Amino acid sequence: KAGVTQTPRYLIKTRGQQVTLSCSPISGHRSVSWYQQTPGQGLQFLFEYFSETQRNKGNFPGRFSGRQFSNSRSEMNVSTLELGDSALYLCASSSGSVGETQYFGPGTRLLVL
Amino acid sequence: KQEVTQIPAALSVPEGENLVLNCSFTDSAIYNLQWFRQDPGKGLTSLLLIQSSQREQTSGRLNASLDKSSGRSTLYIAASQPGDSATYLCAAYTGANSKLTFGKGITLSVRP
Numbered sequence: 001k002a003g004v005t006q007t008p009r010y011l012i013k014t015r016g017q018q019v020t021l022s023c024s025p026i027s028g029h030r031s032v033s034w035y036q037q038t039p040g041q042g043l044q045f046l047f048e049y050f051s052e053t054q055r056n057k058g059n060f061p062g063r064f065s066g067r068q069f070s071n072s073r074s075e076m077n078v079s080t081l082e083l084g085d086s087a088l089y090l091c092a093s094s095s096g097s098v099g100e101t102q103y104f105g106p107g108t109r110l111l112v113l
Numbered sequence: 114k115q116e117v118t119q120i121p122a123a124l125s126v127p128e129g130e131n132l133v134l135n136c137s138f139t140d141s142a143i144y145n146l147q148w149f150r151q152d153p154g155k156g157l158t159s160l161l162l163i164q165s166s167q168r169e170q171t172s173g174r175l176n177a178s179l180d181k182s183s184g185r186s187t188l189y190i191a192a193s194q195p196g197d198s199a200t201y202l203c204a205a206y207t208g209a210n211s212k213l214t215f216g217k218g219i220t221l222s223v224r225p
Contacts, residue, residue, distance in 0.1 A: 004156075033212070043202070043215035056212055090156055092213075099144035099164065099206055102213065104157040 002027065004093050004105035012111045018079040021108045025072050025093030031055075032074040033102060034066060037088040046089075049074050050096045078110075086112045115140040115207050119216035126193055127224050134188040134219050136203035141181045144206045147213065148177050148188050151200045160201075161188070193223045 005024045013019050025032050033056075034046040045058040049068035066076045072093075078085055088109050092102035116139045126132055136146070145164045149157040161170045161177040163186070169178040176189040186203055200220045204213040 035213075035215075042217040043204075043213075045212040045214070048212065058212065088154075092157075101147070101159055101162050103159065104149075106156040109154070 004091060004103055006089075006091055006105040006108050008108060009106065010109050010111075012113065013081050014113050015081055015083060017081050018077065019081060019110060021076045021078075021089055021091075021110075023074045023076070023091035023093075023105060025074070025091075026103055029093040029095055029103075030072055031094045031096035032068060032072065033092045033094075034074070034076050035090045035092065036060075037090060037107070038086075043090070046076070081112045083112050086110060115143075115205055115214040117203060117205050117214050117216040119201075119203060119219050121219065122217065123220045123222070125222040125224060128193060128195060130193050130223075131189070131191050132193055132221075134190070134201050134203075134221070136186040136188070136216055138184045138186075138205045138214075140205070140207065141184055142207065143181065146177075146179050146186045147204045147206065148175075148186075149202045149204065151202060151218065153200075157202065190221075193221075195223045195225050197221060198223050 007022045031050045033048040037043045048056040052068045063079045068074045088107045090107045092104045094100045094102045118137045147162045148160045163179040174191040200218040202218040204215045
């Protein structure tokens, strides 16, 4: 089975712009979770989508949003970028059953200048 | 609110040494505890998952234990090798909101 894929792998944006990141889960997985990783805060949960619905949400401002398509692919959007949004954004897929192993993608590294 | 702590932040050992990485969590109402490995600039690789009803899991040279009552988990690495050099993160899965709460990781360096 192919693993979790994320595109693009690297992005450079300037403050005020918006960005869209994409995640394709493992075939058959219906849950996609997004995490932000920074040196200072570590890995923090952004949100989880299951069957095209946001099932859980972390403590991030409304500038961070996401969606999931019928084929389980997910996109994350960040509007009005700030310098502090520079991070590695990781997505993880799972079957969606509680407690199942999450499989992580390689991440998208976003640099905001 | 679940908090996960990993101390120390970094560890350097000579090749061949057996070592233990510690992880503590504040809320014992977890579904499971996972250990991940992260190589520089890369994503996370799942190493071991221990369900809340289990005490330990083993995979090759790795053994993870879980003590819910004390809020602790350990990852034991036997006969460490330079290829084990990476950051090791533990994460507690809380079913209430279906999310993983991560520690900040322990960066391990195994010297040849």
